[in-house]
Amino acid sequence: MTRTKWITCLAVLGWATVEGGWVAPPPNPNEEIMNRLLGYMDNKADLCKDYQKYAGGKYMEKHEGDNYSELLGEMQSKVEDRFATIFEALSTQILLDPESVEAKVLRFYQTCRTANETTRSERHYLELVEPDLTFTWPQFASSRRAWPKTQFQWMLTLARLRRFGFDNLLVKVNVKLDYVDSSKYMVTIERPTFDYSTDKLQVFSMTKRLLIRLGVDSGRAASLARSIRRLEKAIRALANVEDEPNDDLTLRELEGQNGLPWREYLRIVFGRTFPENYEVQIENVDYFVELSNLLKTYDSEVIATYMMAKFARFMKDTSQSDKDNVALDCVKDVRLHMDFGSNFVYESKYFSHYDTDVQQLFNAVKAPLLAKIDANRLRLSPRQRAYVKQKIEAMKLNLGNKPKDQNHRAFVTNFYRDLSLAKDQDYAAAQLKVLEVRSSRVLELLNQPAVKGNSFYHLENTVMTSSPEPFYLKRVNTIVLPTDILQSPYFDPQSHDIFKVSFLGFMLAQRLMEALMPDEIVYDADGNPNELLVGLAENQNYVQSLNCLKRSHTDYLDQRVVDVSALNLAYETYFGAGSKYSQAQPTFTRLPLQQVFFLNYAQNLIGDEEYVDFSSASTDKVRLHHTLANLPSFGQAYSCPSGGLNPSSRCAVW
Structure with missing residues (x-):
């Protein structure tokens, strides 16, 4: 057999060549999976009483030192390792189109890897996202008196924060399928939820430290921490009611019910105007009346501080990386x-x-x-x-x-x-x-x-x-x-x-x-x-x-x-x-x-x-x-x- 024919034969058999010799064929997938199963088994276990130990008693022994403890974590870990390899390869491509998806994904990854520590601070998010086009957050004003509390409108600030996907603060406004007709989308309005620890302010001492990190004067932080925790407690009490059927209301009807500027809110969120006869789907309409009345009893500085603290925590909790840029x-x-x-x-x-x-x-x-x-x-x-x-x-x-x-x-x-x-x-x-x-x-x-x-x-x-x-x-x-x-x-x-x-x-x-x-x-x-x-x-x-x-x-x-x-x-x-x-x-x-x-x-x-x-x-x-x-x-x-x-x-x- 000639050399050409011999190489062809090996290629048909699935073998590969490298300079300096032959390498083994790729593993048989059935044998690979079976060997994996057998490697995890603990044959000493009584399978009729403890099948988990029998089938996986040696799993942790096989994965000692790995950063996962079960199979789903193992899958994700392998995919994440592959991503790291992908990004390393992309970073070496000189002719990568800057408008391509690959370039945009790589740019976000590289920003994460090289970020200056100060750009990860909670305070920096507030420096980039202000409560209004004409004024900043209370702690950034030259003095407490200089902050224009009479100009602060919490619904309009809420709309500005909503543009970044922060939809679980005071109200929940989203675009979802119509409750009764899945062929079309509707604007839905719901009360906020507090199901997870990240939905709530932390304990007093941690809330106080957060406010100080956000630039609040240390002498003022304790008082504001108590006030915003008291506010959230009241909001949670209002929101803790049974779900009620959705109502289809026009914006005119909705604004008439609770006195809130919904059309202006939606204009900021969506970047376009809505007619007053535009219909939205709202759940628990009474909550919004009570919320409007509640917030009228609180000082604007307290409401603004509550909103900025929740937004800063949302942004930090959404991030998976930290100052180490791993x-x-x-x-x-x-x-x-x-x-x-x-x-x-x-x-x-x-x-x-x-x-x-x-x-x-x-x-x-x-x-x-x-x-x-x-x-x-x-x-x-x-x-x-x-x-x-x-x-x-x-x-x-x-x-x-x-x-x-x-x-x-x-x-x-x-x-x-x-x-x-x-x-x-x-x-x-x-x-x-x-x-x-x-x-x-x-x-x-x-x-x-x-x-x-x-x-x-x-x-x-x-x-x-x-x-x-x-x-x-x-x-x-x-x-x-x-x-x-x-x-x-x-x-x-x-x-x-x-x-x-x-x-x-x-x-x-x-x-x-x-x-x-x-x-x-x-x-x-x-x-x-x-x-x-x-x-x-x-x-x-x-x-x-x-x-x-x-x-x-x-x-x-x-x-x-x-x-x-x-x-x-x-x-x-x-x-x-x-x-x-x-x-x-x-x-x-x-x-x-x-x-x-x-x-x-x-x-x-x-x-x-x-x-x-x-x-x-x-x-x-x-x-x-x-x-x-x-x-x-x-x-x-x-x-x-x-x-x-x-x-x-x-x-x-x-």
């Missing part, structure tokens, strides 16, 4: 603030076209759910059953949170069309510009029909930390799947189907089952409210299923319903009567397919629980064990004795 922290900042741009840059480098593979998996998981709906365990009426089937059949999967009917580069280029970042080291200025552009895109939704189908992408005002997990949006009946998970060894198109169904298939099944929970099922296939299944929570068969699941106490019953139902659905997808997947024993392992399925599924819920926040969910061990215990196939797969994870009776919902 590369991976700046990666997180870019992903948070410029999610559409960073997604494009990442997918251009690392993401292959997985759409077909993932869509096929999604359709496969749907099939047994539709069969369960037909079997009608809950004894739904024919109309109800048809409604639920239509909702599931119409549900879409959006991969990577981008429109399918547009060129990806064209979409993100247009999204950041008016973003211009200076080549300086001012982090706060760059962050404000990025947030203002993002907020502008949200506000612009008001001028267009609702994005649906192949045009859909998810955009909301509040910036959210990235997560690899898919999420369900009930108003558009769509599951959005971030691309973080689409990397080896978590998802590989060339791997065996057992790995795809047991891991990503289970995640998609969770979102499908979430769509059938009482609060979500009342939205139909188009995302509009429908009364046909308003009474699901009172359905006798549904209640019996919940009572069964509650025999072992949990404060998170909805989560248990979703987990138990989703594992059953994923298992049926692969092993059920209508499965399209091969049941033949693979060559890469001697373990039966059923055991491989459970091992790979368990990766969702292993890791070091000491470092995971379970304040709003059951622990991973509780979730894993209760889910397995309610699937008869688990006990059968491992020949477990009766009891423990192989109980004599089990629960099911759908």
Whole structure:
């Protein structure tokens, strides 16, 4: 064989050459995943009593010294490392078009990495964003008397802050889908929420120190700290009421009710005028009357100080990086603030076209759910059953949170069309510009029909930390799947189907089952409210299923319903009567397919629980064990004795 033919033969076999010798072929994805699973196992554990320890007892040992403690964190860490490599490569490109998405994303990253410490201070945000075009914040005036308190109008200052996406102060104004018609957007007005610690002022001593950092005289800071904390306490009391139905009111009616300058507020926020007969959707109208009356009892300086303290904290809390300008922290900042741009840059480098593979998996998981709906365990009426089937059949999967009917580069280029970042080291200025552009895109939704189908992408005002997990949006009946998970060894198109169904298939099944929970099922296939299944929570068969699941106490019953139902659905997808997947024993392992399925599924819920926040969910061990215990196939797969994870009776919902 000639040398040319020999190299050709090696290329066909998937081998590669480097100067100085041959290198091994790329690893087999099935062997790679299987070796990973086996490496985490603790064979000494009693799997029929503690499957989490059996499946993942050595996880932390294998990842000692890593900056994550569970699988989702591991995925994000790998993606963040890739981003750091991308930015390093982009920074060496001399001919990078300064108007390209890559250049704008890189500029924000570089500003974060080189920022002067003073440009990260809370005070600097207030120096850049003033309460009015004609005067500054109280502490920056030459004297207390010099600050024009009679000119201060809190609604107009609030509008200026809202342009940067700060929408949870005193009032919440946003652009959302019409409550009853998901084909159009409306201006929505709601009371603020205080659900998280970041929504509230900190304790007195920390609030006082914040005010001093913002430039308030130390002798005045204590008094103002007490006053603004007292004000927030009063606002929280006003906002702590049950949700009331949305009212469609004209701006004339709204201003007549509470006396607030809504048209001027909207003019500043949107940059255009609104007629007085323009309709908005408002929730809890009485709150705004009471808020207006409350603020009339407070001095303008106190109100302004409260607003600036909340805004400064919002900006600092939104940032993931600090004065050390650490590369991976700046990666997180870019992903948070410029999610559409960073997604494009990442997918251009690392993401292959997985759409077909993932869509096929999604359709496969749907099939047994539709069969369960037909079997009608809950004894739904024919109309109800048809409604639920239509909702599931119409549900879409959006991969990577981008429109399918547009060129990806064209979409993100247009999204950041008016973003211009200076080549300086001012982090706060760059962050404000990025947030203002993002907020502008949200506000612009008001001028267009609702994005649906192949045009859909998810955009909301509040910036959210990235997560690899898919999420369900009930108003558009769509599951959005971030691309973080689409990397080896978590998802590989060339791997065996057992790995795809047991891991990503289970995640998609969770979102499908979430769509059938009482609060979500009342939205139909188009995302509009429908009364046909308003009474699901009172359905006798549904209640019996919940009572069964509650025999072992949990404060998170909805989560248990979703987990138990989703594992059953994923298992049926692969092993059920209508499965399209091969049941033949693979060559890469001697373990039966059923055991491989459970091992790979368990990766969702292993890791070091000491470092995971379970304040709003059951622990991973509780979730894993209760889910397995309610699937008869688990006990059968491992020949477990009766009891423990192989109980004599089990629960099911759908």
